[in-house]
Amino acid sequence: MSVLVIAEHDNASIKPSTLTTITAAAQLGGDIHVLVAGHNAQGAADAAAKISGVTKVLHADDAAYEHSLAENLAKLIAANADGYSHVLAPASFFGKNVLPRAAALKDAQQISDVTAIEGADTFVRPIYAGNAFETVQISDPIKFVSIRMTGFDAAASEGGSVAVESIASTGDTGLTSFVGAEIVKSERPDLSTATVVISGGRALGSGENFEKLIEPLADKLNAAIGASRAAVDAGYISNDHQVGQTGKIVAPNLYIAVGISGAIQHLAGMKDSKIIVAINKDEEAPIFQIADYGLVGDLFEILPQLEEALG
Amino acid sequence: MKILVPIKRVVDAYVAIRVKSDGSGVETSNVKMSMNPFCEIAVEEAIRQKEAGKADEVVVVSAGPQQCQETLRTALAMGADRAIHIHTDAELQPLGVAKLLKAVVDKEQPGLVLLGKQAIDGEHNQTGQMLAAFMECGQATFAAKLEIDGDTAKVTREIDGGLETLAVKLPAVITTDLRLNEPRFASLPNIMKAKKKPMDIMTADELGVDIAPRYKTVKVSEPPKRQAGIKVGNAAELVEKLRNEAKVL
Numbered sequence: 001m002s003v004l005v006i007a008e009h010d011n012a013s014i015k016p017s018t019l020t021t022i023t024a025a026a027q028l029g030g031d032i033h034v035l036v037a038g039h040n041a042q043g044a045a046d047a048a049a050k051i052s053g054v055t056k057v058l059h060a061d062d063a064a065y066e067h068s069l070a071e072n073l074a075k076l077i078a079a080n081a082d083g084y085s086h087v088l089a090p091a092s093f094f095g096k097n098v099l100p101r102a103a104a105l106k107d108a109q110q111i112s113d114v115t116a117i118e119g120a121d122t123f124v125r126p127i128y129a130g131n132a133f134e135t136v137q138i139s140d141p142i143k144f145v146s147i148r149m150t151g152f153d154a155a156a157s158e159g160g161s162v163a164v165e166s167i168a169s170t171g172d173t174g175l176t177s178f179v180g181a182e183i184v185k186s187e188r189p190d191l192s193t194a195t196v197v198i199s200g201g202r203a204l205g206s207g208e209n210f211e212k213l214i215e216p217l218a219d220k221l222n223a224a225i226g227a228s229r230a231a232v233d234a235g236y237i238s239n240d241h242q243v244g245q246t247g248k249i250v251a252p253n254l255y256i257a258v259g260i261s262g263a264i265q266h267l268a269g270m271k272d273s274k275i276i277v278a279i280n281k282d283e284e285a286p287i288f289q290i291a292d293y294g295l296v297g298d299l300f301e302i303l304p305q306l307e308e309a310l311g
Numbered sequence: 312m313k314i315l316v317p318i319k320r321v322v323d324a325y326v327a328i329r330v331k332s333d334g335s336g337v338e339t340s341n342v343k344m345s346m347n348p349f350c351e352i353a354v355e356e357a358i359r360q361k362e363a364g365k366a367d368e369v370v371v372v373s374a375g376p377q378q379c380q381e382t383l384r385t386a387l388a389m390g391a392d393r394a395i396h397i398h399t400d401a402e403l404q405p406l407g408v409a410k411l412l413k414a415v416v417d418k419e420q421p422g423l424v425l426l427g428k429q430a431i432d433g434e435h436n437q438t439g440q441m442l443a444a445f446m447e448c449g450q451a452t453f454a455a456k457l458e459i460d461g462d463t464a465k466v467t468r469e470i471d472g473g474l475e476t477l478a479v480k481l482p483a484v485i486t487t488d489l490r491l492n493e494p495r496f497a498s499l500p501n502i503m504k505a506k507k508k509p510m511d512i513m514t515a516d517e518l519g520v521d522i523a524p525r526y527k528t529v530k531v532s533e534p535p536k537r538q539a540g541i542k543v544g545n546a547a548e549l550v551e552k553l554r555n556e557a558k559v560l
């Protein structure tokens with residue numbers, strides 16, 4: 001058995017999603033090879049070589065891989081997949097974009113969003129917005145699997161020291177080109193990995209209120225900021241903050257939902273949090289059914305009091 | 312240009328899901344079924360592109376049992392021109408669906424295929440990407456904005472850190488995210504008109520592709536239940552509990 005893990009990285013460093021995927025790979029047993037495809041990505045390749053449990057790093061460096069375009073990357077993955085029992089990638093927006101394309105090139109049916117591994121061919125995954133879990137057994141010779149971050153701990157980023165082997169680029173398909181990106185830079189912890197998350201919903205009413213009421217609390221708690229779809233759709237905050245079925249899946253030690261009703265699509269993204277706090281003026285709001293601590297009242301009164309109580 | 316929109320019939324997004332007691336699956340009989348919300352967004356976008364003069368025909372296609380035809384009619388009532396039903400009662404998995412869709416693409420030669428980014432039942436998020444691989448064309452997943460300019464589509468995508476814009480050569484595959492548009496409701500006159508719009512029916516066998524399942528479902532189970540906790544009286548009490556009881560601060 002040997003597993004190929006597709007690294008998510010920013011050319012300079014490895015993303016935490018890669019570390020959780022490597023933990024999943026380790027549960028399968030056997031060699032773990034990490035594919036780092038990027039441009040001027042020696043930093044990321046070297047970082048991958050230090051991750052505990054990794055046995056080899058394959059590094060493809062080409063301008064074609066700079067922006068992780070699915071067409072180019074899937075071709076590279078397919079060209080290198082033979083001989084592996086499994087090809088794994090994080091079920092992040094990155095992995096969701098590229099892995100199914102690579103799987104199709106190898107005539108394989110991917111298993112998406114795996115939260116637990118029961119055997120080399122048997123995987124558990126949520127369906128219906130996390131309202132059910134299915135255990136599936138896959139028969140493909142090369143098993144393409146995407147790994148949900150909240151299901152696995154991160155592998156240690158230090159401790160290993162393995163060889164980095166250069167592999168050939170499979171070139172640029174020329175089908176798609178990168179035009180630009182608006183990446184939101186923030187000093188705050190990353191939403192997917194933060195230990196505390198405070199999320200605001202439609203009830204916040206404006207982007208200004210997010211700044212005035214949520215941000216100071218996030219500062220005090222060293223928390224990442226999340227949001228419901230309603231808050232993102234209304235333009236109070238950017239899309240990368242959305243928590244839920246189709247946004248980010250989070251499982252922090254503490255999740256504080258402010259002015260969020262608790263629709264199943266939102267719960268799908270946060271109900272594995274260790275402690276859930278809900279602040280809502282409607283005591284019947286469904287969010288209270290899963291909250292460890294509920295506070296019924298007007299957020300515009302409660303949040304300033306909370307800030308004060310935190311000292 | 313022709314736009315092809317594959318749509319899936321799913322359990323409605325607001326139905327409370329029940330797992331069957333024998334663990335064989337989720338209860339789907341006698342529950343409300345709807346067009347997958349992301350597919351609705353795809354249909355809406357195709358119609359808008361046609362209204363903007365960027366496309367001249369919108370063809371919707373769905374693979375599955377007889378009842379898919381109701382979902383196709385809904386898309387026709389929204390404004391699609393023509394429907395294709397690929398009739399099968401077999402279990403479909405994304406690889407098989409992508410192969411069926413590729414066979415339809417070969418016949419129809421669309422300039423653009425617009426799909427939902429994921430179906431909210433199986434939540435695979437694969438079909439569009441797989442179809443793009445089979446078509447050997449460009450892909451733009453999770454689209455929040457689409458501008459067609461000649462033989463290129465400029466697509467703004469929702470990604471982990473924010474937004475990214477790609478230029479994709481047509482023909483291409485694009486999958487929709489929530490913020491691309493807000494789908495319209497079909498008006499009563501349009502629902503009536505939709506009954507007369509053409510619907511081709513073919514069987515999966517006729518398309519001659521291998522749709523045999525690759526995985527088998529061993530069991531379906533309920534997620535662990537979370538218990539409702541306690542209500543606290545005020546912010547100070549909350550902080551005290553989080554510090555001393557839950558020990559998360």
Ligand SMILES: Cc1cc2nc3c(=O)[nH]c(=O)nc-3n(C[C@H](O)[C@H](O)[C@H](O)COP(=O)(O)OP(=O)(O)OC[C@H]3O[C@@H](n4cnc5c(N)ncnc54)[C@H](O)[C@@H]3O)c2cc1C
Binds near residue numbers: 229231
């Ligand atoms: C296909 C699909 C995918 C979706 N994906 C997601 C997703 O990923 N993430 C997501 O979040 N949603 C998602 N949704 C949307 C989801 O169904 C809900 O519509 C959404 O979560 C509602 O957001 P909300 O709780 O902020 O707003 P609302 O449901 O409007 O709730 C607002 C809450 O604020 C409370 N409130 C109002 N004023 C105050 C006040 N002054 N103080 C305190 N409380 C107050 C109200 O009592 C209410 O409970 C999806 C929907 C679909 C169909």
Ligand SMILES: Nc1ncnc2c1ncn2[C@@H]1O[C@H](COP(=O)(O)O)[C@@H](O)[C@H]1O
Binds near residue numbers: 316425438439
């Ligand atoms: N049976 C089907 N018939 C037509 N289109 C489908 C079918 N299944 C999936 N799709 C399309 O593929 C998208 C993604 O589905 P999935 O990969 O299953 O999450 C859906 O939003 C549809 O556009």
